[in-house]
Amino acid sequence: MNSKNHGVAGSALKAVCSVYIPVRSPLDSAAWWQRHFGLEYAVPFNPAESQVILKLSDGQWLHLVETEGPIDNQFPNKAGEAMFRMTFEVRRIEVLYERLQSSGVQTEGPEDRGSCGINFVFYDPDGNKFDVNECVRVHRTPEETERLRSRLFQPVTS
Known part of the structure; x- marks a missing residue:
């Protein structure tokens, strides 16, 4: 493994800011996450994006992404x-x-x-x-x- 850090002090990766989850219906899934975990929308729903973005309590985003493929x-x-x-x-x-x-x-x-x-x-x-x-x-x-x-x-x- 290359030990050179190329000018980056310590770890270059700070945190995970977003996680993407495949779902059939982003709005139904968002309602489920809200009901069971109290999550709130991070940004207003945009149907053109085919996803809902919810926010965890520490600020990370949970993207509920519509898919027609296997989950x-x-x-x-x-x-x-x-x-x-x-x-x-x-x-x-x-x-x-x-x-x-x-x-x-x-x-x-x-x-x-x-x-x-x-x-x-x-x-x-x-x-x-x-x-x-x-x-x-x-x-x-x-x-x-x-x-x-x-x-x-x-x-x-x-």
């Missing part, structure tokens, strides 16, 4: 498991997880991923797979983290 934002990892292409960071992951479940959103998990935190997976109406994460060790006290783990991962008793 598949997943890929298989080496073990053949379907992987998501991105993870959303959240606070109070248990509240979001329970709200999505009670609203009938398809979810998987939750899962304790150790030092990475607690995650769960959800699917949008077009079948796009997304991951959600809370780095609980960073944002909660050890006592709060244990209470959360007890709440989400209660041992199964017969």
